Structures are given as structure tokens and as C-alpha cells.
Amino acid sequence: MSMVEFRDVTKRFGDSTVLDGITLSIEAGEVVVVVGPSGSGKSTFLRCINVLETIQGGDLLVDGLSVRGRAAQVREIRREAGMVFQQFNLFPQMTALQNVMFGPVHTRGASRDEARKVAQELLGKVGLAERMNHYPAELSGGQQQRVAIARALAIRPKLMLFDEPTSALDPELRHEVLKVMRDLAEEGMTMVVVTHEMEFAAKVGSRLIFIDGGKVAHDGPPAELLSNPPSQRLKDFLQHVA
């Protein structure tokens, strides 16, 4: 069974069709990098997977569960798919540690002691053991994003979704987030990453998807697509982001 399976998925916002009949599947262990011009539907593509957007046509299965199921099933899908946002979206009233503990306690029914142990371990892993009692406002963007990754990992997802995780960061802070993501990929985590980081796509990605106008224009190994773009559209796009 595929981890994620798009079956002729259509997504509309009012009259505009954002995803136009997408069919593809993502297997466990893949690191899929999704790129495309702004407005191409790449963020929507990602947000449909954990049902932050509802689809209007076709079906989308996550670990065998349909996103068109009932509320309880949707919540189950969301627990399987951890999400990291462009704007971090940390809970501002909680410390880094409390942010990471929150998910296990409230979605997995973990005790506070268990959750604290998991959270301390994860924050150590993303290099923030020293700062876990700080509030988000007291952390740099790169640190906040690493806390956000730890928070998503704390609910033990089978799949991680990254929505432009480095786009809101200063250039010198990006590498610390990308490093954490690369470690995660090396551990075998299934990842879907919407990003403009072509170096990450080439070095870490196992598959590159180029979305253009709501359709999958190219889908293949990153090295091939990047070194030898098969279409003028992709060539132009790569020139603009590089």
C-alpha cells in the first residue's frame, strides 16, 4: 500500500481549478520535493494530503485512509502526517518544551512525564536542548522552525509534510533547518517537501515533482530533471529560482 495515493484529485477555490486531475502515489521512504512557480498549486497539493484543504473531485488516500472520510478519520490521517509550516505557527503562550509536549498529551493520550521525555529527546535531536524553556518569541526563526519540526515529530507521524519550511528564514539560518531535514531523510522518514531549495532537492530528494498550472508537469529523479530539464517551462523556472 502506498503512503499517499492521489487518484484524479481535483481541487477548486470557487471558479479557479488549483489542482487539475492529479494522479500519483508516494511510497514509504521516499523524499519527494515539490517545486513549481508561485500559484501553481504546490502548497495546495501538500495541504490536501492532511486535509487542511478539502478536495472536490477524485480521491486521496493517506496510508489507506480516504481524506473524504468522517471527521474522526480525518483526524487519524492528520496524526499520521506531521506538518511543518512556512510561518512555524508555534503556540506563543507555551515554551518550546510545552509546544513539543502538547501533541503527545492531547492527541496520543500520553502522560505528561512520557511526553516530557519524548520532547526533551526530540529537542536535543534538533539541537535545542539548551533553549527548551524559552518562549517562541525569544527564539530565532531557525530555532522556531526546528522546534516546529520537533513538535510535528512528537506525535510519531509516518509521513512528514513541509510547506516551504525555509522561505521565511534569513539565508544564514536556512542551513540549520535543512540539516535537520536531511538527518530526518537519512533516518528513512517519508517526506513531502514544497520548497525552492534546489540544492536540497538535488542532494536529499529521491524524487522531484514539478507542478505547473495545477498539473504534474514532470515527475522523476531530481538529478536528471535538474541537470537536463526536459521542458522550456522547467528550464525557465530553474533559472528564476537559482
Added chain:
Amino acid sequence: MDFDWSVIWDALPNLLDGTLMTVKITLWGLIGGFLLGVLAGVAKTYGRAGVPEAALRHGRRVTAAPWLLIVAVLVHVFFVRQLAGGVQAAYWIVVLAVLAGMLLPALREGGVAVLAAPFAMLMHDVASVYVAVMRGTPIVVQVMFIYFALPVLMDVRVEAEPAAIVTLMINSGAYIAEIVRGALQSVHKGLREAGQAMGLPFHKILLHIVGPVAFRRMIPPLGNQCIISLKDSSLFIVIGVAELTRQGQEIMASNFRALEIWSAVAIIYLLLTGLIALGLRLLEKRMRIL
């Protein structure tokens, strides 16, 4: 002009009684108003968002059901109630059968969850009407209605003190509902999405994530409302409840010392509102605004 301090001294016990009554009315009125305001504010903010698909498919019938029930109850109160018992029973059998016909197809497909959306929409509309009526009418008219008109309408006896408390509750509740709505809407939607993305149900997102952030933003306008409600309690003089302004009025009527009495009354109000402002400042210091 002479300012006779002994007048204030003699009036103090009565003024103190009035102060206690004012505090009591304001305190209970605001506690009730806060609860009402949170309910109405949440309903107004979220009631028309997130309608599940199964409810949409059976949309009109499911969402019309609660309105049919309201109309049925009104018809009962104003008309059917006067008829014979058998007719009443028949009436309700028909109403319930129609309701079942509207809801059962949706229930069979989507379970009880399909009722959540129409219920939320109904709450939204009820809350909107409540806020519109309470903000749109003067508090004096409201308290007169409850104290004088309600006994006529419903054949119940209403005492002055509960009438004053209930009026302040429903009046402040309407304003607090808008304060709550404003604060909830000001919370960045990314926080809600972060909660959703973890697989949290809506009530947990509201209670643990959006609520605490919104509450901090409510403190300044809530302070405003507390002070306004305290001062508005002086208007209950019109139903003769023995609050501070009424006490002042009565003392003045017996000794004609307007200057001393109204100065004392004003200073007592100033002390009370000052206490509220101080309390809120302390609360704000403890909870950083986020």
C-alpha cells in the same frame, strides 16, 4: 457655600449598603455576562464555518430542521396550547414526523455528526439576533421590560434585584460577545491550522490553543466593559433597586445636601472603577499579551 463633612459621615452606613448592592449586581452581572458573551462570541465566530460534506449534500433540509422546530414551538405557545390535549398530541406527532423525515436520510448517511453543522449555524443566528437586540436597545428599556413587562407577558413575579442582575448579564453579554469574537478573529489562522494538523478536534484547539491567546487580547476591552457595566448599574435607579445611586438619591431627598452626597457617591464610584483598573493591570502584567 459650605461643605458639611458631618453629612457624609451620617450618610456613610446607607451609602455603604448601596455600594455593596452595586458591587453585588455588577459582580454577578459580569460573571453571567462573561459566560453568555463567550458562548455567543464563539457561536458568532465559528457557527457558519466548516460545514461537513454530508450535511451539505442534504443541506437545506438538515439546516432548516432547527428553524422548523422553533416555529413549531412558537405556534404551540401562542396557539396550540389553548386547544384540547388530544389535538396538542396530534400536533406534536405531525411536527416530529416531519422533522424525522428531514433528518433521517442525512443521519443514515453521515451519523450524528451531520447535526453539528445545522446546530452550529442555528447558534450563530441566535447569537447574532441576541447581540443585535441587546446592543440596539437602551439598558433602561431592557430593565424596565424585565421588571414591568415580563410579569405581564409571562405571569411571573420579578424582584428588583434579580431583574437588575439579569439585565446587566444579558446587556454586558452582548458587548462581551463582540469582544470575544474580535479577539478570536485576531488570532493568526496558522495557529488553528497547526492544531488541526496535529489531529486535534475543534474544541481542544479552541480551549488550549486559540482561546488562551485570544483571552490575553481580550483583557483591555474587557476592562472597559467591566467599568461601563459598573457605571450602568446606576441606571437601575429606575426600578428602585437600592444600589449606590439610589441610596444617594434617597439620602439627598431627606437632607437636601446635594453637594456632599453626590460628591461622596462620585468618589465611591471612582474608587470602585479604580480598583477594577488596578486589578486588570495586575492581570495584564502576569499574562504577557501575545
